[in-house]
Amino acid sequence: MQMILQQSALSIKDTLEMTKNLNRRINDQREAAALSDCLELMDLAMDRVMDSMVALENLTAQSQFDVHAWLSSVLTNHVTCMDGLNGPSRPIMEPWLNELISRARTSLAAVVAVAPPPPTEEEFWQRSLVGEFPEWVTGSDRKLLKSLPKGVKANITVAQDGSGNNRTIREAVASAPDNYKNRFVIYVKNGKYKENVVIGKNKKNIMLVGDGMSSTIITGSLNFVDGQTILQSATVAVLGDGFIAQDIWFQNTAGPVKRQAVALRVGAHKSVINRCRIEGYQDTLYAHCLCQFYRDCYITGTVDFIFGDAAVVLQNCRLVLRKPMNGQQNVITAQGRTDPNQNTGTSIQNCDIKPGSDLEPVKGLVKSYLGRPWKQYSRTVVMESNIGNLIDPAGWLEMKGTFALETLYYGEYLNRGPGAGTSKRVNWTGYHRAMSEAEASKFTVANLIQGGVWLKSTGVAYTEGL
Structure with a gap:
């Protein structure tokens, strides 16, 4: 090896x-x-x-x-x-x-x-499920996540009015120490920050916390049509491992005519995005690679607005579909797994899938889907979620003809709502319209991203990891 x-x-x-x-x-x-x-x-x-x-x-x-x-x-x-x-x-x-x-x-x-063999079904059920955040979030981080922003003890404060250490987030990130072993907290006071931020690979264990997902806004408008690559279009890009974001609004305002325009790109191992709003149209959230966890987030978009090849769980999030350009179809996910040995995939668990206010009046005229296969071994599941009646009965969409339809893994498990019926779903070899409990368990935090344990303090209803 x-x-x-x-x-x-x-x-x-x-x-x-x-x-x-x-x-x-x-x-x-x-x-x-x-x-x-x-x-x-x-x-x-x-x-x-x-x-x-x-x-x-x-x-x-x-x-x-x-x-x-x-x-x-x-x-x-x-x-x-x-x-x-x-x-x-x-x-x-x-x-x-x-x-x-x-x-x-x-x-x-x-x-x-x-690799050692995966745990048996019995071994999995014997695990203690007592957590809220993944196991890599330390005890002190849990306290931070519960206490911020009130009484925040930040290493650096960002404020546009000059009352903090820096006026821009980019300055604060630049001043954070490289390869820091402990949690480094950057508190961003309420306001609209028009800047593109890159948290580089050496800026590890940064926590970016705001005053709320409607109060602290980081906004940009870079996009593919105007000459940026998809990677470079991100309003905020994160590469430093151990990243946590909380109570922030990540926004790309380029609009649907500018095609790919990323609001948040994450390529950081063991990252947590908690209580954040991520807003755009096409390619809103680029969960590019490594292990990621999104909790209580509000994510909006049109075409492929959650895409990439991370091992990612989105839990208790609101996924809000917007009105696309004429002739476009809405697609929530475009997962990019290219090899059956990759441990990547997108898991949508206990989320609410619904139309935005602009789509609601015309949702009958716009076809909307749960996902389509960006790459050969695309892997996406929707579990225990509320699916609104905007989702087409077929549920899933081809990317190009029969590409990946036999090699992808798409599944649904115990979903609810008017769009959750599977009787008219696609009839692809790789689609699993009724996953078993054991199969669904592979896509929980405990298994897909090895988050370990959940904290019961959340109060979210779940049983045996699902």
């Missing part, structure tokens, strides 16, 4: 150098931006390969899961790089990237081959 990863690291290093040289010779602005994305993605992939090599020297059950997640993200990063190249650099980059993708697949297959 170490030998496989060493070879991957060498290949990434060589491809990085080649990409830097190519980027210096490209005159096309959009292509240069795509190559810049590739440089960032390969740098992140290199970090995860090196992290995996270290973890494999002293493997535990938890580090085994981390390695699986890290190497899943390596493949995602390489594929994302390839997807962004549509100009003259693609034929040059393609053979290099195909080799990286092949090595990433080999690494994943090796990790799965040496």
Whole structure:
């Protein structure tokens, strides 16, 4: 396994150098931006390969899961790089990237081959379910999550009126220490902050907390039509592991005519987004990779507005579909799993799926779907959720003809509401209209993202992890 990863690291290093040289010779602005994305993605992939090599020297059950997640993200990063190249650099980059993708697949297959068997159904039910937040959230973080913003004890305060340490969020993030081992709290007072924020890979364990999802607004309008890549269009992009956001409104105001315009992009391992509003149209929330948990969030959009290749659970969230452009269809999810050995997937649990005020009067004229397969092994489940009557009876939509219909995994479990009936759902090989309890349990926080345990203090009704 170490030998496989060493070879991957060498290949990434060589491809990085080649990409830097190519980027210096490209005159096309959009292509240069795509190559810049590739440089960032390969740098992140290199970090995860090196992290995996270290973890494999002293493997535990938890580090085994981390390695699986890290190497899943390596493949995602390489594929994302390839997807962004549509100009003259693609034929040059393609053979290099195909080799990286092949090595990433080999690494994943090796990790799965040496992994301990998953818990039996009986072992799963014996786990104690006593939590609210995943196990990686420490006791002190739980106190923060319950107490903020009142009486907040922040390391840095951001306020537009000058009453804090900084006037912009970008300044606050820049002043946070790199690779900080403890929680670093940035409190953002109420106001509308017009800025694009990147929380880089070295800004670990940052907690961004506001005065409420209607009070503290981070807004931007970068988009694909005006020349940004999808990655770079994000109003807020998060790469630092251990990130927590609470009581923030993430917004991209580009509008539907600007196509892809991301409000929040997350590629941080073990991240928690709690009580936040994430607002856009197409591609609102880019859950790009690694393990993520969204709780009590309000997420709006039109086309593929929750997309990416993370292992992500969205629980107790409101998913609000907006009015798209004429001729467009609404699709909630576009999950991007490209290999059956990736531990990624999107789990929507106990959420409320409904139309926004602009869609409500015309919902009968706009077709809306739960998801469509962005990639070959797309994996999405909707469980214990309230599905409004805006969802088409077919439930799910093809991406392109028969692509991925036999290899995807889409499932529904104990949903309710006028749109929850499955009798007229699609009849695809990979669609599971009535998941068993044991099958559904694979997509809980305990299993999909190894969150471990829930805290009972939430008061949310659940049984045996579902």
